[in-house]
Amino acid sequence: MTATAFDPRSLRDAFGAFATGVTIVTTVGPDGQPLGFTANSFSSVSLDPPLLLICLAKTSRNFGAMTEAKGFAVNILSDGQKDASNTFARPVEDRFATVEWHPGPHGSPVLADVAAWFDCSLEQVIEAGDHVILLGRVEAFENSGRNGLGYVRGGYFTPTLAAKAVSVASEGHLHLGAVVERAGEILLVGEDAKSLPGCDVDEGEPLEALKSHLEQLTGLPITIGFLYSVYEGLSDGRQHIVYRAFAGEGDPKAGTFVSLDQLARTSLSGSATADILNRFAMESSIGNFGVYFGNETAGRVHSIARKAQA
Structure with missing residues (x-):
């Protein structure tokens, strides 16, 4: 398919051929309440300094809070946390009522029983078309050793x-x-x-x-x-x-x-x-x-x- 004939749905499906992990990205909103959402657009960037990134749609209802927060946490879900992924992907009124969590060392919510978590300060917001890239500096992390939850072509594995x-x-x-x-x-x-x-x-x-x-x-x-x-x-x-x-x-x-x-x-x-x-x-x-x-x-x-x- 040529660049002049891109169909957004077809392009999204093609991107979906790449198998990823599943994360829940969290922060604290301007009202002091925790907020979070499911995301698989996550990548490590650098070990020195320790950097990672996530991508956020400009149309996201969390856009303002995420880009203005002092930082965010990335919770890599373990293979038994499909329900948490689904909850944080839906417009649920109180997503955090369904999971066990605590504030991370840098202040963003960290979920229990995840494969790993990274509590980050917000290093930079980078324009990227209809998304922005949130570059985070890792301030603290923990690796539980659990297997991660996978996602490819619209489904979990x-x-x-x-x-x-x-x-x-x-x-x-x-x-x-x-x-x-x-x-x-x-x-x-x-x-x-x-x-x-x-x-x-x-x-x-x-x-x-x-x-x-x-x-x-x-x-x-x-x-x-x-x-x-x-x-x-x-x-x-x-x-x-x-x-x-x-x-x-x-x-x-x-x-x-x-x-x-x-x-x-x-x-x-x-x-x-x-x-x-x-x-x-x-x-x-x-x-x-x-x-x-x-x-x-x-x-x-x-x-x-x-x-x-x-």
Whole structure:
């Protein structure tokens, strides 16, 4: 896409391909009350002097308070703090009532149980188009050692769950599948009984193999997204790992895109496929996705919520 034809939504989606951590940025407002918001536009800048930055939209309701404050804190959320991220991304009246916090050494609110926090003085405000860059000098910090919460392409992921999938993959005898999404529809393959597209992998890099298989099967560009289901196949003895994936535009060479409201009327290849798709349809309706670990008949869904819009 050329610079003369940029679509803001498409550009935002492209930026979203970069996996980031999730932070809650906090300060004290002019009335002495704490304020904060969820942000993933954070970066370290320098060790000497110790500097970091965040980006803030000029349209943000926190713009005045943030640019005039003596400083701010960056709280890097741990992988169990999705609820806090969602709370601070919504227009909640008292966001701080839902979390445990205390004033940091430089005065900005520091949240409990985060992966790390940095309490900063405001070094500089830099103009940057429709945003400003807040350059902060680190006055104090703490690193808890917890894993951070990840975010990419509009949804959360956690390193702990991803590590479990890698562990399973290392055991071999692996079948990879995908819930391939596009505009509210899911790609299904097969003539009579439909199933999720996938392939057997016993060696090599599993995600590269899955992406290659899906693109050869459909003739469409495919982006592999989040881990969605990990289970032991009782009938075939294989480990199954299912990812969410996203298809580009065009007619698929194989398979058919089926809308979510048609899934209940579609003949499916087995109970595992039916369970995955029924769960996906339900989670899509509420915007709260999870990762399943277990076997074909029993397991547990680890909730991973979609990030709320500020």
